Amino acid sequence: MAATLRQLEYLVTVVDTGSFTRAAEQLHVTQPALSHQVRALESALGGPLLERLPRAVRPTPLGRAVLPHARAVLADAQRLHAAARRTAGLEDGELEVATVHSIALGILPPVLRAWRRRYPAVRIRLREYPHADLLRAAMAAGGADLAVGPVPTDWDGPVRELGVEEFALVLPSDDPLANPPDGALPLSALADRDWVHYAPGHGLAELLDQSCARAGFLPRPAVRTEQTAAAPMLAAAGLGPALVPATILPPTLDAAVLHPHPPIHRPLAAYTRTRPDHLTTTFTEILATHTRLTAGNPQSSAGRTAHIDCAD
Amino acid sequence: MAATLRQLEYLVTVVDTGSFTRAAEQLHVTQPALSHQVRALESALGGPLLERLPRAVRPTPLGRAVLPHARAVLADAQRLHAAARRTAGLEDGELEVATVHSIALGILPPVLRAWRRRYPAVRIRLREYPHADLLRAAMAAGGADLAVGPVPTDWDGPVRELGVEEFALVLPSDDPLANPPDGALPLSALADRDWVHYAPGHGLAELLDQSCARAGFLPRPAVRTEQTAAAPMLAAAGLGPALVPATILPPTLDAAVLHPHPPIHRPLAAYTRTRPDHLTTTFTEILATHTRLTAGNPQSSAGRTAHIDCAD
């Protein structure tokens, strides 16, 4: 009833070689098999496609009408196979990566640069979420091929741990507390300050609140920003202290950048729902290699580091 | 090993419906058949194309790379089937018609006009030959879908007779023989004239020679033209008498147009190698309807008409 790719290939080869016998040789089938398939195609399309002359074949008007389309179908099929090969060989394709805003700002740019240098033809598509819980939910629902963010809770797919992300305190350069001994400052020293806070639902709002709660106070918000990148800028401008991932700080920021004491860390991971394919695996390797994180496992430093709930 | 059209259709439908179950319904197959075919396609292309989520399916990077090509294949296959339908319905396609020069000049133009009015989308491709024997040989060798010309000798394919083509004598208007009684002139009256002849190998050269031989003389050529259409013009200009198919005479020719006596006819036919398809048959019907030929069968008038060898 419907034409098959094989039949179309047979027809085109018969026309190109000018004979059933030569086409059969070229296609490594027997002449009767070929004859039978072309006949079936003629039946499917409603009439003879080829006129069988004593020493040649000749396309009929119907055959001539159909031939260019047959060639197009076969060319498309070849492109399909070529695209599959290229994607498998990391010479084409697109990977969808989901992450939280701060990681998109801090950790991923150098990783994407390295990726682009190594696999220039494979595109990366970024999907950003304001909170690690939203990231996790979206990932569970199929929102991307790979998620990069705080280690997800109750995740039964493969998880690749990347290391821990450090947080920094940002104050104006001329703040009285801008130069503490060894550059470390307890959060409690800023208990009476108004803070550069994050908008409700932003993962770092939750992290800030919890960290301050542990230091015995509730941070009063001077301003709430939805943009992670704005926090250090606002702190530098004197709106109040900000707690930000160290990786998002611009190198040229004119501000005091201090270590919270005790340190505030957050373990990060790359995770997928199912066993990742070659493309996803390769990206994860580049990610692990080029990520500017503190090496180590939060469990091994649990005795000396504040253990925080992982949120963005 | 190789993807099949069916597998590609299955893949695209699963992606478009978002589920194997719905795709199976839409395609009128069972879900396991669909599952099995998509699996086979994944095996053929070297990896998973779809990620099976609990309530959805999601294309993998490989699947996403392949999908546009799969759609292209299916679209071209649809165009192929559509082209076949259109050609069968005389809404598309191209017919190759072989003929001799004089018929291309005289009989075919009004036929092609009528064809174009009736089937505007079906193109006609003309192949012209100087001699009916060349036409016949080319047709035997597959040179066109349909031949229109003098009835071929020893032809075992289908032959459709179209009627007989009359020949006319052309003289200058002021020729002493320009106004014979009842417009008929025996060829012998022009025995001492130099004639507008045709180039060697031109079918009408042979016809002229034979017609004159029957009248008892050999025509001396004043000029030999390769162009059939030039003959009446040269005769009108006074180069000598010309014998031409009546159908090629322009309506506005300033010349004496006489009937040879006895009349010179030539039976014409349309012929194919094998049983013609619908397109060819329809064209032949239009040809038979619109051809400006003398109705009749050369056999029925054999007693009163010079029977000539058919050449162009």
Place this chain on the structure above:
DNA sequence: CCCCAGCCATAAACTGTGTGCATGGCAGCA
């Protein structure tokens, strides 16, 4: 926690399709 519905995968049996071998018919050539 259990039950149910929805969804996809797998196995086995059956049906449909593609292929090779054998054979025959036709045309062209020596």
Place this chain on the structure above:
DNA sequence: TGCTGCCATGCACACAGTTTATGGCTGGGG
């Protein structure tokens, strides 16, 4: 005339596609 080349047809077999039956997993509701 005989031989070769070429395509079509018939039959048997192997492979591919499909259905029926079954099972496993997830999510939602009681």
